[in-house]
Amino acid sequence: MLNSEELAVLEREIVSCRRCPRLVAWREQVAREKRASFEDEVYWGRPVPGFGDPEAGIIVFGLAPAAHGANRTGRFFTGDRSGDFLFASLHRTGLANKPVSRSKCDGLRLSGLWISAAVRCAPPQNRPTPDERDACLPYAARELELLDAKVVVCLGAFAWDAALRMLGKKPKPKFAHGAECSVGSLLLVGCYHPSQQNTFTGVLTPEMLDTILKRALELSGETTREGDDLVG
Numbered sequence: 001m002l003n004s005e006e007l008a009v010l011e012r013e014i015v016s017c018r019r020c021p022r023l024v025a026w027r028e029q030v031a032r033e034k035r036a037s038f039e040d041e042v043y044w045g046r047p048v049p050g051f052g053d054p055e056a057g058i059i060v061f062g063l064a065p066a067a068h069g070a071n072r073t074g075r076f077f078t079g080d081r082s083g084d085f086l087f088a089s090l091h092r093t094g095l096a097n098k099p100v101s102r103s104k105c106d107g108l109r110l111s112g113l114w115i116s117a118a119v120r121c122a123p124p125q126n127r128p129t130p131d132e133r134d135a136c137l138p139y140a141a142r143e144l145e146l147l148d149a150k151v152v153v154c155l156g157a158f159a160w161d162a163a164l165r166m167l168g169k170k171p172k173p174k175f176a177h178g179a180e181c182s183v184g185s186l187l188l189v190g191c192y193h194p195s196q197q198n199t200f201t202g203v204l205t206p207e208m209l210d211t212i213l214k215r216a217l218e219l220s221g222e223t224t225r226e227g228d229d230l231v232g
Contacts, residue, residue, distance in 0.1 A: 044074035050116035057220035064119035118162035156193030
């Protein structure tokens with residue numbers, strides 16, 4: 001498929017990116033020093049490309065790679081607690097073939113879904129600067145052009161604001177869990193981020209996340225399926 005080839009070209013561009021010196025230095029420092037529990041692993045330590053179904057009608061749009069999650073494994077939400085919460089819900093709603101993802105080679109497949117983020121490198125304190133966000137957003141914009149998605153589920157206020165900025169929506173509607181916003185042919189849906197800060201305190205429950213994903217399926221007209229041609 002043509003868009004699969006173009007997505008692969010974009011992936012190579014993203015992975016080789018060194019636009020933001022602060023982020024390059026941090027991601028590589030984390031990859032060298034590692035967390036003690038992962039000391040025997042080889043960290044990815046590079047920008048993280050999006051992944052999933054090239055025919056996706058839904059995009060899950062996050063903030064940035066976790067320092068010891070995607071910056072270690074090379075795949076968004078793979079190998080961290082936020083991902084455990086997210087993939088369990090994706091599995092329950094038929095968008096993923098497995099409820100847990102630990103590595104890029106674990107056989108996870110997404111159906112009708114693509115996972116991406118506003119920023120592709122792990123930032124210090126999980127806080128990219130506005131300049132770093134703006135330097136990275138063109139990658140997400142190009143993904144949107146290639147994917148023909150109908151719905152973008154924005155995980156948290158940062159992703160919501162970044163998506164609206166990327167799409168040129170003014171004035172920006174306020175972020176809220178369950179908020180919906182139409183921008184051209186796209187529908188944005190707001191969702192609390194599945195961070196431990198939210199999931200451990202009950203701000204975001206499994207039922208709440210399931211409801212958002214079911215709503216995205218409804219809005220996109222997607223029917224979950226098992227695909228053989230999935231990237232990731």
